[in-house]
Amino acid sequence: MDEKRDDSQSLPKKGIERRDFIQGLATLPILGLFTLSWLDKTIHDKPKDLARSQRTIPEGLSDINVAFLGTGEQGYILLNDCLKLPGLRFRAVCDIWESYNQKRAAQVLKKYKHEVNTYMDYREMLTEEKNLDAVIIATPDFWHADHTVACLEANLHVYCEKEMSNTLEGARIMVEAARRTGKLLQIGHQRRSNPRYLHCYNNLIKDAGILGRITAVKGQWNKAVQPDIGWPKKNIIDSATLKKYGYESMHQFRNWRWYKGLGGGPIVDLGSHQIDIFNWFLDAQPKSVMASGGTDYYSKDTHEWYDTVLAIYEYETEQGVVRANYQTLTTNSSEGYFENFLGDQGTLQISESANRGGVYREPTAPQWDKWVSLGYLSAPEKVTPQITSGAVLDVRETIGPDRHDIPVTFNDPYHLPHLANFFNAIRGLEKLNCPYDIGYKTAVTVLKVNQAVEKARRLEFDPLEFQI
Amino acid sequence: MRIDKKYSNWQLAALVTLRILIGWHFLYEGISKLMNPQWSAASFLLESKWIFAGIFKGIAENPSVLPIVNVLNTWGLILIGLGLILGCLSRIATVAGISLILLYYVCNPPFIGLYYAIPSEGNYLIVNKNLVEMAALFVLLLFPTGNIIGVNHFFHKLRSK
Numbered sequence: 001m002d003e004k005r006d007d008s009q010s011l012p013k014k015g016i017e018r019r020d021f022i023q024g025l026a027t028l029p030i031l032g033l034f035t036l037s038w039l040d041k042t043i044h045d046k047p048k049d050l051a052r053s054q055r056t057i058p059e060g061l062s063d064i065n066v067a068f069l070g071t072g073e074q075g076y077i078l079l080n081d082c083l084k085l086p087g088l089r090f091r092a093v094c095d096i097w098e099s100y101n102q103k104r105a106a107q108v109l110k111k112y113k114h115e116v117n118t119y120m121d122y123r124e125m126l127t128e129e130k131n132l133d134a135v136i137i138a139t140p141d142f143w144h145a146d147h148t149v150a151c152l153e154a155n156l157h158v159y160c161e162k163e164m165s166n167t168l169e170g171a172r173i174m175v176e177a178a179r180r181t182g183k184l185l186q187i188g189h190q191r192r193s194n195p196r197y198l199h200c201y202n203n204l205i206k207d208a209g210i211l212g213r214i215t216a217v218k219g220q221w222n223k224a225v226q227p228d229i230g231w232p233k234k235n236i237i238d239s240a241t242l243k244k245y246g247y248e249s250m251h252q253f254r255n256w257r258w259y260k261g262l263g264g265g266p267i268v269d270l271g272s273h274q275i276d277i278f279n280w281f282l283d284a285q286p287k288s289v290m291a292s293g294g295t296d297y298y299s300k301d302t303h304e305w306y307d308t309v310l311a312i313y314e315y316e317t318e319q320g321v322v323r324a325n326y327q328t329l330t331t332n333s334s335e336g337y338f339e340n341f342l343g344d345q346g347t348l349q350i351s352e353s354a355n356r357g358g359v360y361r362e363p364t365a366p367q368w369d370k371w372v373s374l375g376y377l378s379a380p381e382k383v384t385p386q387i388t389s390g391a392v393l394d395v396r397e398t399i400g401p402d403r404h405d406i407p408v409t410f411n412d413p414y415h416l417p418h419l420a421n422f423f424n425a426i427r428g429l430e431k432l433n434c435p436y437d438i439g440y441k442t443a444v445t446v447l448k449v450n451q452a453v454e455k456a457r458r459l460e461f462d463p464l465e466f467q468i
Numbered sequence: 469m470r471i472d473k474k475y476s477n478w479q480l481a482a483l484v485t486l487r488i489l490i491g492w493h494f495l496y497e498g499i500s501k502l503m504n505p506q507w508s509a510a511s512f513l514l515e516s517k518w519i520f521a522g523i524f525k526g527i528a529e530n531p532s533v534l535p536i537v538n539v540l541n542t543w544g545l546i547l548i549g550l551g552l553i554l555g556c557l558s559r560i561a562t563v564a565g566i567s568l569i570l571l572y573y574v575c576n577p578p579f580i581g582l583y584y585a586i587p588s589e590g591n592y593l594i595v596n597k598n599l600v601e602m603a604a605l606f607v608l609l610l611f612p613t614g615n616i617i618g619v620n621h622f623f624h625k626l627r628s629k
Binding site for chain 2: 038042
């Protein structure tokens, strides 16, 4: 071969010969092989592609037509997440802050070639937009009931941010409207669709019973001190419009979460997500709650709801009593946010925060090799105390438990799977992970904390309160 | 007459094999994108980190530029792939291939302190598959084989007549 090649190079004057054809087209068969492989792969993948395409875009509902109602901070996050989902067509944006929220949302959607109409008033949007299938509601809590009921009655499926409503009466009329219209109503407790939480509930708690008997739960969301939310002076909303939509001032419009009658304060904004997990993982609702809280740090004029709340629930589960404490601080961010489930055989630490968490086996519990081999847990790592001060550990020190990672990683935006679940439910492919009855039970559980703070005593839950 | 490097049989076989393998990879990447109407470079570009992130994100967010980039990328991959496999204009194809992969690399480099939401299929520290493929193409640029085994052979032969 070497010799032949050298011939062709050293004797070029003979013109194009058979040997040159062989050398020039030697790799042509590779293209043939490529084409054959490609065709083979196409045939092989066809059923899979078909299944996939049927899964994402079933016949008759090729695109779901979606509107956004409320495009402030939370609505904007949901909007950006929705842009990552296939098979959606965005048709309308509604927000009373025309020069800011509404404009920003419409601009982003237009960038991605969604021709959206913009509205300030939801009633006008529902009258004008005849081709909508679904709406994403991310308005302040006190608007949820009116917005959800109106959208359900306009024959739309609704994804409504949590808290379902700032009042139980509001939550109840939402449930009634969903039942009356038969449309889907998903509440935005997005951890219910998070693959890590689903793994912990389905596999670790329900299937493996890895924690043994859960006796206590501890959860918190601590946040650092934050100034009130401002607004660009040129984008101020006139007072007549603010008043029409229930706000006394621009400050109240921007900081509605702190005002009674509009939001529910940090225990509702933050706690509601995690207390929902208490109910979910314990498969129960609490029997009672006591709580201490108050506006200890901020001005009571602008922070009507409590900036600090510590609550203790008592649950009666099938396995026995579980005491659960939850705290939310808005003056210190120590240890961030998490939910810990403590059982007589192990501890589960879980948080929505980027893959934080782990499972600890109690030293007296049976080995977890089986669960490691099944892929429920990663292999254990020994937790050894770090001694840097030169202090000597006492023999009475408890030996640290084995630590296991939760072997499910989740790197998508937090709300993405919950939104995907909503749209897949519209397509009839999945069941809602957080339908109205779950959202209602969580609202009952959470809203009572504020009452307990106010009354400064332990409040009982009547089991009938959770029934809707 | 241009004097080609004289390779041993094994050297030639190794270089041509490397050329075909990389060509195959480019070609299939391009064909896959061509066959998938849903495909867009947007998510890759939006994920861009490092000093050029502004440019790449700007492309992704500009609806008049993004489709052009998508087409250029798809057909660039296909043509480079064909060029490498067939040994046709393989020097141009090699330079184009290096340039294209360099863009991928600087768009999302695996540098310390940069985190990506798009999960990668391996673990990389500074060196990733893009960088390795780029280096391999550089080898092919310095040790060309298209004039020996490939369509370039005809041009080469005619030119040297």
